[in-house]
Amino acid sequence: MLCYQLGLPPTLIKSLIPYLTISHLAELQPQLTQRGISSYTGWLQVIQGEYHRMDYLFTENAVMRLIFLPLIYCYENYLFPRIITKLKTQSFLWAAAQFIRTFVLISDRYLPLHRLTDEYRPLLELLEKQIRCISCLQCPDLSKRQAQVVLYIIHRLLDHGVATELIMHGPSPTLLTWLIYRRGSQYVCPKLKHHLTIENNNSASSPSQDEASCSRVLSSEDQCHQPPLCKRPRLHSMLEEEETEKANLSLPLQDLCQTFSAHKGASAGPCPRGEIHKLQISQCDPDCLRVLNCALPTFFCLRSLTIESSYTFRDCDVLDLSKALKQLSDSPLCRLTNLSISSLPDIRLAKLLLDAIPKVAALHVEVEHGIWRPYLINHLRTTEAYTSELVLEKLTLKVNVVQTDLQLITSLLRRSPRLSSLHLSGLRLQGGSSLQQLLTTLSESNTCLKCLSLEDMNLSDCLPGILHLLRCCQLEELHLNDCRLLEKCSDKEQSLQQLVSAVKTLSSLHTLSLAQNRLAKTVSVLAKLFSEPSPSSVRQLDLRSNFIRPAELLEFSQRLKEQRPPQRLTLDLRKNPGDRNPDIWNAAVESLKSFCVVYVKFWKSRDTMVDHVSVM
Numbered sequence: 001m002l003c004y005q006l007g008l009p010p011t012l013i014k015s016l017i018p019y020l021t022i023s024h025l026a027e028l029q030p031q032l033t034q035r036g037i038s039s040y041t042g043w044l045q046v047i048q049g050e051y052h053r054m055d056y057l058f059t060e061n062a063v064m065r066l067i068f069l070p071l072i073y074c075y076e077n078y079l080f081p082r083i084i085t086k087l088k089t090q091s092f093l094w095a096a097a098q099f100i101r102t103f104v105l106i107s108d109r110y111l112p113l114h115r116l117t118d119e120y121r122p123l124l125e126l127l128e129k130q131i132r133c134i135s136c137l138q139c140p141d142l143s144k145r146q147a148q149v150v151l152y153i154i155h156r157l158l159d160h161g162v163a164t165e166l167i168m169h170g171p172s173p174t175l176l177t178w179l180i181y182r183r184g185s186q187y188v189c190p191k192l193k194h195h196l197t198i199e200n201n202n203s204a205s206s207p208s209q210d211e212a213s214c215s216r217v218l219s220s221e222d223q224c225h226q227p228p229l230c231k232r233p234r235l236h237s238m239l240e241e242e243e244t245e246k247a248n249l250s251l252p253l254q255d256l257c258q259t260f261s262a263h264k265g266a267s268a269g270p271c272p273r274g275e276i277h278k279l280q281i282s283q284c285d286p287d288c289l290r291v292l293n294c295a296l297p298t299f300f301c302l303r304s305l306t307i308e309s310s311y312t313f314r315d316c317d318v319l320d321l322s323k324a325l326k327q328l329s330d331s332p333l334c335r336l337t338n339l340s341i342s343s344l345p346d347i348r349l350a351k352l353l354l355d356a357i358p359k360v361a362a363l364h365v366e367v368e369h370g371i372w373r374p375y376l377i378n379h380l381r382t383t384e385a386y387t388s389e390l391v392l393e394k395l396t397l398k399v400n401v402v403q404t405d406l407q408l409i410t411s412l413l414r415r416s417p418r419l420s421s422l423h424l425s426g427l428r429l430q431g432g433s434s435l436q437q438l439l440t441t442l443s444e445s446n447t448c449l450k451c452l453s454l455e456d457m458n459l460s461d462c463l464p465g466i467l468h469l470l471r472c473c474q475l476e477e478l479h480l481n482d483c484r485l486l487e488k489c490s491d492k493e494q495s496l497q498q499l500v501s502a503v504k505t506l507s508s509l510h511t512l513s514l515a516q517n518r519l520a521k522t523v524s525v526l527a528k529l530f531s532e533p534s535p536s537s538v539r540q541l542d543l544r545s546n547f548i549r550p551a552e553l554l555e556f557s558q559r560l561k562e563q564r565p566p567q568r569l570t571l572d573l574r575k576n577p578g579d580r581n582p583d584i585w586n587a588a589v590e591s592l593k594s595f596c597v598v599y600v601k602f603w604k605s606r607d608t609m610v611d612h613v614s615v616m
Contacts, residue, residue: 010037030095064099071096073112090120097126102133102165103157107140107150114149117260124153128161133278139172142249151178152260155253158183158274165278171285176292178249183276184302185295278338280306286317293320297327304338312343312368322349322356329357342366342398347405350397351412354390362394369401387415394421403430410441419446423453423479432458439465443472453479453513460487463495470502475509479542482516496525504529504536513542515572520547527559535566545575550584557588564595574601 013032071093105113116124134157140147157163158179166179181187251259253271281288284307292307307321321341328334336357343366344350350365395416397409404427413419422442427435439462442449452475459466459480466480489495496519503509512529519526523546529536548556553573571592578585578600592598 010035013037030091033095033098064096065102068093068096068100069104073106073109090123093120094123094126097123097130100127100130102135103127103131103163105134105136105150105153107136107138107147110146110149113153116153117149124156128156131157131161131163133165133167134158134163135167135169137169139168139170139175142172142174148251148256149260151249152256154179155256155271158276159253159272161274164275165280166276167280167282169282171283171288173285173287173291174249176281176288177295180276180279180292180295180299182273185299187295187298275301277301278304280308282308284309286314289313289317289321293324296321296324297331299328299336300331300333301335302328303335304340305336306340306364308340308342312345313341315345315349318344318349318352322352325353326356329359334359336360338362340364340396343368345369347397347399347401347408351408354392354412358388358390361391363392364394364396366398367401390416391418392416393418395419396423397425398423399426399428401426402428404428406433406435406437410437413438413441414445417445418448420448421451422446422449423451423455424457425453425455427457434461435459436462436465439469443469447473449473449475450508451475451477453477453481454483455479455481457483458487459483459485460489463489463498467498467502470506475506477511478503478509479511479513479515480517481513481542485514485517486519486522492522493525496522497528500525500528500536503538504534507537510537511540511542512538513540515542515544515546518547519543520549521552523548523552524556524559527556527563530560530565531563535563538565538569539567540570540572542572543576544572548573548576550578550581550588553578554584554588554591557591561591561595568595568597570597570599572599574599 116127134154136154140150158166168176168179253273254269257271279302281292284292289307296302318341325336325339328336334357337360339353339357339360339362341353341364345368347365347367350363350367353365354360354363390412392412392415395412406427406429409424409427413422424438427438429435435457442452443465452469452473460483463485470478485499486492486495503512514526523543526541526543529538529541553576573589578589589598589600
């Protein structure tokens with residue numbers, strides 16, 4: 001009957017989807033996917049029912065990701081055990097895979113991964129066509145033979161598939177070397193020669209031949225453990241091998257493929273080598289960073305690099321990184337345009353990295369004081385002469401230090417006239433000095449800005465600079481979070497009214513965030529954003545953590561109802577004390593829902609002091 005209903009017009013089917021049961025959705029998903037009809041509204045109802053309260057938006061891909069992950073890894077009790085057993089069909093799994101673009105690789109789930117080489121092999125072939133990004137949630141234990149299947153899955157998705165993005169969680173210099181060798185870089189760090197050595201069968205081979213062939217990555221201690229090439233290993237027998245036997249990193253990729261091939265016989269020939277365009281290394285330790293520094297000068301296909309660490313990098317580590325980036329940047333083959341690194345011990349190192357690779361269009365840097373003090377005076381003096389214009393379009397600087405060098409930041413801004421997106425967080429000046437110079441620089445040198453985010457800084461005396469900036473730039477997004485905007489204003493309502501008037505003149509602005517500014521009873525002034533004759537074009541308004549009480553929200557809702565936004569407004573009211581009077585709060589929220597998409601979160605009164613401290 002349900003399959004027959006798919007003969008109905010698509011518009012009618014879409015209207016029925018939110019009312020389907022879990023079993024119906026699971027049964028119909030393959031046919032809906034084939035017809036290109038979205039089941040998003042139906043699955044959204046299922047997920048909302050499990051979560052009860054949602055603090056964030058789900059996209060269709062995100063919904064399917066939530067369902068696909070526990071299915072493929074057999075997590076019976078993951079997220080929503082009530083529905084997971086009803087979805088364990090191959091047809092549904094195949095249909096859900098159509099929406100997956102990032103494959104999360106959980107390395108210790110050997111049996112589910114082995115299924116991709118056996119009964120789920122058609123699914124692996126589908127994933128090769130779909131997956132753009134591989135996320136290694138944890139590095140495989142290379143001391144175990146079972147890790148071989150992890151290497152095989154990575155190889156199939158990176159080299160035979162279309163994946164060009166790699167996210168690596170956890171430090172493993174050996175695995176990192178195996179991953180990036182000849183997928184962009186031709187270099188192997190000499191210090192890892194005892195793990196990996198390169199055997200070139202034909203050292204005189206042409207570059208094109210090198211691209212087509214899979215060089216052997218040999219390890220003398222592992223050669224005795226190579227599996228037979230023509231005999232397919234049994235699923236359970238491989239899992240029962242002794243843990244002391246190591247994964248064979250020396251196995252040529254075509255032999256690795258043949259080991260897990262569905263067909264016995266001779267190898268079909270050399271395997272292709274993919275390219276890594278986007279690399280993200282989380283929990284990067286000094287050993288991984290040294291491997292990366294060795295590889296970077298010849299990593300010509302790399303377009304985006306993200307390096308994250310739970311500790312603050314040492315000065316010498318960052319200096320080596322800057323040298324490697326400089327060598328890469330000097331090559332005409334360099335394609336790196338996005339760089340992100342955290343955590344640096346000194347903000348001056350951000351300038352050093354930017355000068356090393358001036359072609360970068362997007363830079364994200366986080367600065368924290370570590371246990372190592374910077375001894376960079378000589379190195380930094382040599383960079384002071386760099387005053388050339390930068391091509392930088394996106395810049396993010398997050399600073400967690402006692403005192404910030406504002407002159408260095410304004411210097412970078414003046415060199416970046418093409419900047420369209422800027423996010424600055426945590427700026428602190430000596431003696432409570434004003435950040436007015438920052439806003440002046442933005443108004444004079446960065447008039448191309450479309451998105452501006454200023455966070456966790458004191459702008460209490462900078463309202464005139466903010467108003468002037470709004471007149472100089474055609475901003476589309478403005479985020480002034482935790483900036484103490486009204487702290488020094490004698491007439492807070494009048495000051496907020498000035499900001500509202502300036503925003504209304506900016507027809508390009510569609511997103512405004514004033515989170516954590518303790519607006520409280522002045523929030524009703526924001527309703528004038530949409531007053532005639534020239535209502536604001538703002539479609540998203542963020543008022544999180546502003547200590548808005550129920551009576552104040554009710555007044556805001558009444559004023560906003562009188563002068564409704566010209567288009568549906570997305571309003572974020574999370575982390576406000578709604579429990580002070582739940583009845584009034586709920587009445588205000590219900591009133592807003594008639595013309596707004598409202599986000600609220602259950603408030604706990606004990607969080608009040610946390611909110612107060614956060615905006616002090």
